[in-house]
Amino acid sequence: MKNDGVKIIKTTTWSPGPGCHGGCGILVHVKDDKVIKVEGDPDHPWNQGRLCSRCLSMTQYMYHKDRLTKPLKRVGERGQGKFEPISWDEAFDLIEKKMKQIRQDHGPESMIFHQGTGRDIGGWISMLAYAYGSPNWMFGLSGISCYTPRLMMMSITQGDFAVVDAAQWHEKRYDDPEYEIPETVTIWGQNLPATCPDGFFGHWYVDLMKRGTRLMVIDPRCTWIASRAKLWLQLRPGTDAALALGFIHVMIKENLVNMTFIEKWTNAPFLVRTDTPEPILLRETDLAPSGKSTNFVAHDPVSNEFVIWDSDNQTYSRKDTTPSMDGEFTISLTDGTRIPVKTVWRMYKENVEEYTPQKVSRITWVPEDKIVQGARMYAKSSPSALHWGLPIDTIPSTIPTSQAVNHLWCLSGNLDNPGGNAIARYAYDVVTYPYHSGGSILSLPPEVAEKRIGINDYGPIKDFRAWAQPDKVLEQIFTKKPYEIKGMWIQTANPLACTGMEPQKWHKAIKQLDFTVCVDLFMTPTAMLCDVILPAATFLEKDSLKAWWVPLQAIKKVVEVDECKSDIEINLELSKRFMKDFPYDNTRDLFDSLLKSAGITYQQLCDNTWMIPPKGHSSRPYYRHEKGLLRADGKPGFRTPSGKIELFSSWLEKWQLAPMPYHEEPPYSPVSTPDLFKEYPLILTTGRRMGPFFHSEHRQIPWLRAQQKEPVLEIHPDTAQKYGITHGQKVCVENWLGKITVKALVTPVIHPDIVMAEHGWWFPEKEGAEPSLFGVWDVNVNQLIPMGHEGKGGLGSPIKSMLCKVYKAKG
Amino acid sequence: MSEYAMLIDYEYCSGCKTCEIACNQEYNREAGKLGGVEVQEFIHFLQSGRLYITNIPHFTKACVFCAGRVKKGLTPACVQHCMANVLVFDTLENLKDKIPENRKALLWTKG
Numbered sequence A: 001m002k003n004d005g006v007k008i009i010k011t012t013t014w015s016p017g018p019g020c021h022g023g024c025g026i027l028v029h030v031k032d033d034k035v036i037k038v039e040g041d042p043d044h045p046w047n048q049g050r051l052c053s054r055c056l057s058m059t060q061y062m063y064h065k066d067r068l069t070k071p072l073k074r075v076g077e078r079g080q081g082k083f084e085p086i087s088w089d090e091a092f093d094l095i096e097k098k099m100k101q102i103r104q105d106h107g108p109e110s111m112i113f114h115q116g117t118g119r120d121i122g123g124w125i126s127m128l129a130y131a132y133g134s135p136n137w138m139f140g141l142s143g144i145s146c147y148t149p150r151l152m153m154m155s156i157t158q159g160d161f162a163v164v165d166a167a168q169w170h171e172k173r174y175d176d177p178e179y180e181i182p183e184t185v186t187i188w189g190q191n192l193p194a195t196c197p198d199g200f201f202g203h204w205y206v207d208l209m210k211r212g213t214r215l216m217v218i219d220p221r222c223t224w225i226a227s228r229a230k231l232w233l234q235l236r237p238g239t240d241a242a243l244a245l246g247f248i249h250v251m252i253k254e255n256l257v258n259m260t261f262i263e264k265w266t267n268a269p270f271l272v273r274t275d276t277p278e279p280i281l282l283r284e285t286d287l288a289p290s291g292k293s294t295n296f297v298a299h300d301p302v303s304n305e306f307v308i309w310d311s312d313n314q315t316y317s318r319k320d321t322t323p324s325m326d327g328e329f330t331i332s333l334t335d336g337t338r339i340p341v342k343t344v345w346r347m348y349k350e351n352v353e354e355y356t357p358q359k360v361s362r363i364t365w366v367p368e369d370k371i372v373q374g375a376r377m378y379a380k381s382s383p384s385a386l387h388w389g390l391p392i393d394t395i396p397s398t399i400p401t402s403q404a405v406n407h408l409w410c411l412s413g414n415l416d417n418p419g420g421n422a423i424a425r426y427a428y429d430v431v432t433y434p435y436h437s438g439g440s441i442l443s444l445p446p447e448v449a450e451k452r453i454g455i456n457d458y459g460p461i462k463d464f465r466a467w468a469q470p471d472k473v474l475e476q477i478f479t480k481k482p483y484e485i486k487g488m489w490i491q492t493a494n495p496l497a498c499t500g501m502e503p504q505k506w507h508k509a510i511k512q513l514d515f516t517v518c519v520d521l522f523m524t525p526t527a528m529l530c531d532v533i534l535p536a537a538t539f540l541e542k543d544s545l546k547a548w549w550v551p552l553q554a555i556k557k558v559v560e561v562d563e564c565k566s567d568i569e570i571n572l573e574l575s576k577r578f579m580k581d582f583p584y585d586n587t588r589d590l591f592d593s594l595l596k597s598a599g600i601t602y603q604q605l606c607d608n609t610w611m612i613p614p615k616g617h618s619s620r621p622y623y624r625h626e627k628g629l630l631r632a633d634g635k636p637g638f639r640t641p642s643g644k645i646e647l648f649s650s651w652l653e654k655w656q657l658a659p660m661p662y663h664e665e666p667p668y669s670p671v672s673t674p675d676l677f678k679e680y681p682l683i684l685t686t687g688r689r690m691g692p693f694f695h696s697e698h699r700q701i702p703w704l705r706a707q708q709k710e711p712v713l714e715i716h717p718d719t720a721q722k723y724g725i726t727h728g729q730k731v732c733v734e735n736w737l738g739k740i741t742v743k744a745l746v747t748p749v750i751h752p753d754i755v756m757a758e759h760g761w762w763f764p765e766k767e768g769a770e771p772s773l774f775g776v777w778d779v780n781v782n783q784l785i786p787m788g789h790e791g792k793g794g795l796g797s798p799i800k801s802m803l804c805k806v807y808k809a810k811g
Numbered sequence B: 001m002s003e004y005a006m007l008i009d010y011e012y013c014s015g016c017k018t019c020e021i022a023c024n025q026e027y028n029r030e031a032g033k034l035g036g037v038e039v040q041e042f043i044h045f046l047q048s049g050r051l052y053i054t055n056i057p058h059f060t061k062a063c064v065f066c067a068g069r070v071k072k073g074l075t076p077a078c079v080q081h082c083m084a085n086v087l088v089f090d091t092l093e094n095l096k097d098k099i100p101e102n103r104k105a106l107l108w109t110k111g
């Protein structure tokens, strides 16, 4: 404590408050139990003293006059905006009574637990859902189109997630002797300095540029970072798979792939049956009834015999084999039939054959020479790292798209190498945000888990992530089949303004439910519709922890604000009421148990504030596949069914999806719907990132809002002129689903045939009661984007590749 | 010559406007009032036809070069929090050695 009465507390961030995916180290200045200033912590390796606008505005956020500070109960009609304050006891009693009634009358699965974008809520909301007994924990974005598709694809391809290595695993960061500065970073679809990517600090790329990294940026817009790139590829939204396949085509043609890596670590030598309607991996069971279906087959060129890949032992049946990479053979099955087979590598090459620069240029609008240049720049650089963004998820064909992009680092061998794409695990394996129900705090009995919505429709929904499929949930609310949905618990989510596509439908859906609760920090268009509203604490008002991905860190309760309560405490209290033998008494117990794999208590974590796993730990790079640090059995290799990087995916095969990547047109585009395109001649892409705001948050924070007062639509000067639109004018953006009115931002950074809109807008200063709902309907671009267009695996949706027309607004 | 000045390595300024908010917080300034720094964006077409975006933090009349912080041995609030580390605050003498070699930079003096 300094003599001016100011205490300085060292802590770290995670939502809510800054909103962002967090990670920065901060120094909080507290006087008389009030936060008076937030500064960056110069000793924290993540941000090294820096801090962005949102954390610097925390005082305005925490002590905002409109902050929800007491539990509220609805007293008027839904949407009328009439609420009265109640005590926490009353709120908990009311929720307990209503939700238990629903559980008793309709079964626990009729309650949906609805969260918004990632951050810290996953662990706590799944805990509550499972304590209550519902399998329907959900993130409401159509097709779960935010990181989940990429995470899923990475998991099944190489058994783990991979992110750009910007030295985040080293305390000394770029100066660590083990680290190498990437020669090239490819930024695929993200405006990094203006965004808050998951587990990443956007300005690390500026640090890297200063240290010599060259950039390639793939983006329909020339953002600041694109303008600084050595190579900028302006692609048509939704054609990312074609571009990646074009890169792969060039890399293979020009021999720019890392054959040593591919031979050793991928399933390229495995044989594929081509006698079947769709090619499938040849398995040991095809050759011998006593074989195992998890074992695969390859060809030994020396003996000209077939060898078995034993997935359990991670060895070939002939120890000294170097299997054939490229070839076609004939093989006898158990019943004696002889069938043709090919190596995966042969199939893979055939698969990309059609993606010539010429064809890819036609699809993507990127000039041929730039496609070739891009492929060379990526593949010839060492190390070469690839950062990908949301556009990879926001297309129905997200599975083949993320697969194709993921393959780039597999084919070039830039995986878990310094300065490449490093495998990212929860630091010390501490799970603060579970993926599969297995990683969650509680688990559900199988007969309940089976009722999760979407589980029978989509393989990836069933096997990968424990979320209900949101498009199916919305549908089920209206059809009431196979069972009725009666209530919704909404926490860290604002589907009316942000995560909901066709928000008109979400509006109707939420209003028709029997009971809804919203946990938030401010009144929102969504909260307006709910029966009970609970005031949540910011990250400075709660104890928590984070391991996404590194460091493992403590979030410390620094002050209290009125009656606001942490999401964790709210959910813990209700979990106790819903579950008889709920195993945790308080949040400390819970945190201590989560920290077991780190071998520390929560108190010890708080004493350290943050901790980076030591060298040699399986949650720290490098080259863990060589060292046997990735697999549970300690053998070299990857955590996939075969132990290899699966270029031909056995998981996709199992889900009856194409096992190798391909391009698919977005559902609405000049190519797939030429007639519609005549009427709506511009490609509408959305999600333009705004530095001061995180998604739908922060519009009420004065310093931040002063930086941008209202939503804009980026439109090219030529296009604007064509439609008689001038800079700053109000324009209508319209298609067959809806219309919004926003301000034109006439700028050459956008392609003439594309317009870029912003998401998440509403006006906290406007009338909250219906029909206004804070003006959300005037500006929410999601009204132009459909629900129910999820991709084949239940993932992906056309959020960034719609069609529209633009014209001057009247008056 | 121990006059302080601000060296702006603006080629790396991303235009994130964090510096503006850092200054607002430091001086607890009402939103909308003139802050110590304002970032301006320039979009140019280079001779090659390529788009090029430049952001320049402009220090206004309201900037006091964080005299109070500097007296305490701290760097100015905007300098500490600049996301791209493009603001360098030092004496004119020391700054001479910090001028980047291969790109343009700006020197802002206190006046």
Ligand code: SF4
Pocket: A013, A014, A018, A019, A020, A021, A022, A023, A024, A047, A050, A051, A052, A053, A054, A055, A056, A196
């Ligand atoms: S990136 Fe910005 S909002 Fe996110 S934790 Fe860091 S300072 Fe806070």
Ligand code: SF4
Pocket: B022, B023, B026, B035, B036, B037, B059, B062, B063, B064, B065, B066, B076, B077, B078, B079
């Ligand atoms: S030096 Fe201080 S007063 Fe000047 S702009 Fe920066 S923060 Fe504001």
Ligand code: SF4
Pocket: B012, B013, B014, B015, B016, B017, B018, B019, B020, B039, B055, B057, B081, B082, B083, B084, B085, B086, B087
């Ligand atoms: S904080 Fe730094 S990088 Fe961001 S706008 Fe200001 S000077 Fe530029």
